Amino acid sequence: MNKIGETINKRKKLKHNIRLMNEESRVNRELDLDIPEGLYDKCPKCGKLTNMKLNIENDYICKNCGYHFRMRAIDRIKYILDEDSFVEKGIGYITLNPLYIEGYEAKINKYKKETSLDEAYIYGFGQIYGEPCIIGVMDSHFMMGSMGSVVGEKVAKTFEYAIYKKLPVIIFTASGGARMQEGIFSLMQMAKTSAAVAKHCSLGYLYVSVLTDPTTGGVTASFASLGDIILAEPNALIGFAGPRVIEQTINQKLPEGFQRSEFLMEKGFIDQVINRKDLKKTLHQILQMHRRTV
Amino acid sequence: MNILDKERKLQVLEKNISDLGDSESVSKLVEEVEKFKKNEMTKLSSWDKVLLARHPKRPKSRDFIDYLSKDFIEFHGDRLFGDDKSIIGGIGSIDGIVFTIIAQQKGNTVEENIKRNFGMPHPEGYRKALRLMKQAEKFNRPILTLIDTPGAYPGLGAEERGQGFAIAENLKEMSRLTVPVIAVVIGEGGSGGALALGFANEVLMLENAIYSILSPEGYASIVWKDSSKAPLAAEQMKITAADLKDFDIIDEIILEPFGGAHFNPELTFEKTKKCIMDTYYHLSGLARTELQYQRNAKVRNFGFLQRFNYDNLKEVRK
Ligand SMILES: [Zn+2]
Numbered sequence: 001m002n003k004i005g006e007t008i009n010k011r012k013k014l015k016h017n018i019r020l021m022n023e024e025s026r027v028n029r030e031l032d033l034d035i036p037e038g039l040y041d042k043c044p045k046c047g048k049l050t051n052m053k054l055n056i057e058n059d060y061i062c063k064n065c066g067y068h069f070r071m072r073a074i075d076r077i078k079y080i081l082d083e084d085s086f087v088e089k090g091i092g093y094i095t096l097n098p099l100y101i102e103g104y105e106a107k108i109n110k111y112k113k114e115t116s117l118d119e120a121y122i123y124g125f126g127q128i129y130g131e132p133c134i135i136g137v138m139d140s141h142f143m144m145g146s147m148g149s150v151v152g153e154k155v156a157k158t159f160e161y162a163i164y165k166k167l168p169v170i171i172f173t174a175s176g177g178a179r180m181q182e183g184i185f186s187l188m189q190m191a192k193t194s195a196a197v198a199k200h201c202s203l204g205y206l207y208v209s210v211l212t213d214p215t216t217g218g219v220t221a222s223f224a225s226l227g228d229i230i231l232a233e234p235n236a237l238i239g240f241a242g243p244r245v246i247e248q249t250i251n252q253k254l255p256e257g258f259q260r261s262e263f264l265m266e267k268g269f270i271d272q273v274i275n276r277k278d279l280k281k282t283l284h285q286i287l288q289m290h291r292r293t294v
Numbered sequence: 295m296n297i298l299d300k301e302r303k304l305q306v307l308e309k310n311i312s313d314l315g316d317s318e319s320v321s322k323l324v325e326e327v328e329k330f331k332k333n334e335m336t337k338l339s340s341w342d343k344v345l346l347a348r349h350p351k352r353p354k355s356r357d358f359i360d361y362l363s364k365d366f367i368e369f370h371g372d373r374l375f376g377d378d379k380s381i382i383g384g385i386g387s388i389d390g391i392v393f394t395i396i397a398q399q400k401g402n403t404v405e406e407n408i409k410r411n412f413g414m415p416h417p418e419g420y421r422k423a424l425r426l427m428k429q430a431e432k433f434n435r436p437i438l439t440l441i442d443t444p445g446a447y448p449g450l451g452a453e454e455r456g457q458g459f460a461i462a463e464n465l466k467e468m469s470r471l472t473v474p475v476i477a478v479v480i481g482e483g484g485s486g487g488a489l490a491l492g493f494a495n496e497v498l499m500l501e502n503a504i505y506s507i508l509s510p511e512g513y514a515s516i517v518w519k520d521s522s523k524a525p526l527a528a529e530q531m532k533i534t535a536a537d538l539k540d541f542d543i544i545d546e547i548i549l550e551p552f553g554g555a556h557f558n559p560e561l562t563f564e565k566t567k568k569c570i571m572d573t574y575y576h577l578s579g580l581a582r583t584e585l586q587y588q589r590n591a592k593v594r595n596f597g598f599l600q601r602f603n604y605d606n607l608k609e610v611r612k
Pocket of ligand 1: 046048
């Protein structure tokens with residue numbers, strides 16, 4: 001390469017780096033959630049206009065009907081972990097477009113801007129009332145939390161990092177399934193994440209998965225349902241096939257409460273449906289009871 | 295004109311020849327047919343391959359098993375709930391080596407298709423498969439899986455009995471197996487329902503088989519709100535054996551005879567058998583822990599992504 005080419009490349013790299021740095025600082029800024037006093041939002045369950053600020057103070061639960069609002073990943077981390085204990089890991093992954101789908105990059109960029117996230121999943125080190133753990137959180141606001149190559153890679157890294165640190169893993173799942181824009185690569189993430197869980201598991205470490213609304217498709221059929229302990233938030237949609245697909249297949253309406261967490265607990269697939277207010281306390285207890293003294 | 299139309303046209307042309315008998319124009323017609331075969335029926339689009347993979351006359355898993363292993367014994371049931379007829383499991387020897395064979399079975403007739411649930415397994419099917427895999431592990435027996443399913447069945451019973459949980463459990467346990475696992479996609483490889491038998495040391499695939507995250511119809515109806523655009527979706531989704539070999543997702547393509555597997559099933563079976571045995575002898579050189587390691591290392595690399603190099607970033611920060 002000649003000298004001019006080299007300089008141009010260097011400049012390009014520099015610009016890219018600076019942009020990334022800005023993005024990073026934006027993420028940090030947005031961690032401090034600032035909702036204006038007068039913001040009202042409609043509750044998806046009871047349909048009542050409610051004051052978001054009051055709901056947030058009420059642990060993101062509707063004051064009127066007890067509906068658990070879908071939480072952003074960063075809010076979840078703030079809510080569950082001790083203050084300032086979170087250290088994010090695995091930053092800097094870039095989602096690519098393996099099938100050259102038109103508009104996929106633009107879509108990703110749009111979600112990046114809207115959510116201040118790199119992808120639909122973040123993980124890192126954290127503490128719950130002083131108990132250390134590796135925590136991973138999916139964000140359904142980022143393209144329905146769908147699992148593509150980057151999400152799969154980061155989930156696998158979560159378990160590998162936990163093995164390295166000899167720590168338990170807690171993952172909050174929220175996903176519409178595999179990301180179809182990445183085709184077969186998304187499908188293979190199911191095997192990849194399951195294999196990562198298996199390795200962490202066979203070394204005797206604890207994995208708690210917390211299923212939140214909605215957990216469906218390829219995520220349900222891989223790491224979400226492989227926890228040693230599986231907890232779920234009330235009334236969360238959990239299943240393999242989506243309700244609409246099932247309705248189309250069997251040509252009838254689904255019964256009330258089908259594929260909800262209470263239903264799954266009834267059928268024996270979930271250890272406990274747990275109210276959001278009790279979640280942090282319970283997770284702390286579980287971690288404490290599994291503390292390794294080596 | 296898709297491959298099915300061409301197939302029909304070829305049948306008409308060949309019938310014309312046999313009707314004509316020995317008359318003058320036969321040689322001309324024969325020439326025409328040869329030309330048609332060569333020019334029209336060898337270039338297949340992705341959608342043609344989808345149609346071939348779902349062809350009603352395409353040989354099914356049971357036909358493969360009957361050819362591969364003359365002494366196959368079928369084992370039923372998951373010992374928990376019931377027996378899923380869309381998955382056949384059992385043991386049988388291929389060239390003197392005893393394999394545990396697990397296969398997804400579609401039907402050759404309408405009645406059989408209903409009995410087999412069109413090759414769409416319920417959780418008990420996957421649990422039967424897992425039971426047999428663990429049995430194979432105990433007796434240090436290689437595992438052969440044949441994949442041919444539109445996907446795991448999306449229904450009330452399947453959800454109630456934990457479809458997602460069953461598939462996940464299979465994936466987790468398959469990563470722990472220490473015996474050779476060979477998977478062959480013989481027809482349709484539909485999403486997680488196929489992968490639940492497809493986490494293997496080597497994945498082989500018939501030339502006109504497909505393997506995808508969802509059906510082209512499903513993709514088209516999500517992206518363009520129009521399932522009739524499935525041919526376009528098939529092209530875009532990269533689901534053919536050649537595409538997947540390019541991506542290194544599969545290891546070997548088994549070539550099919552002219553016109554697809556159903557034109558000459560015997561030849562297809564023979565080639566498949568040879569490929570399976572070659573793969574088996576290649577894998578049998580590995581120790582048990584190596585087999586597990588190889589399977590996991592392979593899956594660990596699946597993904598299409600990039601990671602930003604943070605060393606550069608530190609430079610900028612200074
Ligand atoms: Zn409400």
